[in-house]
Amino acid sequence: MATNGLNVIVTGSASGLGAATAKILARDGARLVINYSSSQADAETTAEECRKLGAAEVVVVQGDVSKDDDCKRIVDAAAKWGGLDALINNAGITKHVAHHLLDQLSAEDFQRLYAVNTIGPYQMVRAARSLLSAGAKAAGRASAVVNVSSVAGISGVGSSIAYAASKGALNTMTLSLSRALAPAIRVNAICPGYIDTPWFTKGRGAEEAKQVRDMVVAKVPLKIASSPEDIAELVCFLATPKSNSMTGEMVRMDAGMHLG
Template sequence: MANNQRVALVTGASRGIGAEVAKRLAKDGFAVAINYSSNQQAAEAVQKEIEASNGVAAIFQANVASSAEVDRMFTDIKAKFGGIDVLINNAGVMALEPLAAVTDEVIDKHIDINLKGSLYALRAAAQHLNDGGRVVNLSTTVVGLKLENYSVYAATKGAIEVATGILAKEMRGRNITVNAVAPGSNGDGFVFRR
């Protein structure tokens, strides 16, 4: 890794949007910290793809629903790469059903991963990101569209959008930008929110 190479952490980077973002960041010259919760094989596949294209990547296991694991992950990434410049806060779950049918377990899982997990990562980023860094939170266009069956998922993402705006104000003195990107529910586009 070059001494001046910037470092990006992507949570939930073993598949889906997270994996694609990790690969793109590596293509753009970032050293990428690939976070995964349980699927080490998928995370290693993303790492190998990045390294096959002469990129720099390493995998870091942490369940974002655990504040202790998130804190450990940030410490481990700083030890490996010397610092962190970018957080892509992507890890999340989505179960779709009418609110009347949603179980306590579904609500708890969404709050634990989508809300608490995102807040834990944001808190760690506020403490550890290098000045001039960037934070991008993944939200959803459903926050605005209010589609049926998305109530619990959209509620967690709406909360993160509020936290995004607040943290952006708190980070101004360190020249760290904090934004949310809201991919379309059917993958046909995204909305950028500050």
């Protein structure tokens, strides 16, 4: 998938899906802003791997997308390029709580998840809008925003009710932004199911994470646990001119989980 030196910001790209996405873009000579909130060592490792893969330039920026000033600082790191071709809103958090345990989710839990998963992408788009518009003008085609959502936001499943709600709000916001920012900026979302990353291990421990993985493989029609690289290919498709006629879409990629 040729990116021809695209200028791209990937939030939450120290590891997992964000890192896998950055590496795919790097192979085609993209200029990248790698963003992390707390894992600087992982971010620097990802950045170095991107350089070795052929990225034209890599900048590492610490920032919490729930903070508007941090969002502006992340975007400022790309200003020297004169424009952006894509913003990939990948940063996200959760709290693992079984859905029937209502007393274990507080208002503060909802507020924190919404701050990162929903308000964060909005603030990133707002901060990056002028650079995305400049990129579109220079390229003669729309630039792209890709919001990394989840099947949780469609089906009300997932690690907690608060997480599902925050991703449902992100899906709705994707539709609103796709109308508001056209024709210069395309806005789409991906809705992956289970991804085989340390996400569940950090939240539930190694033993329970393995149980979740085994359960997913047993239940989904394709009998696979999607890798970060699997999902990253879709992210990059939506971030590049390959999807130039797509906006306002929520593309589900869940190994058939939604089929029941």
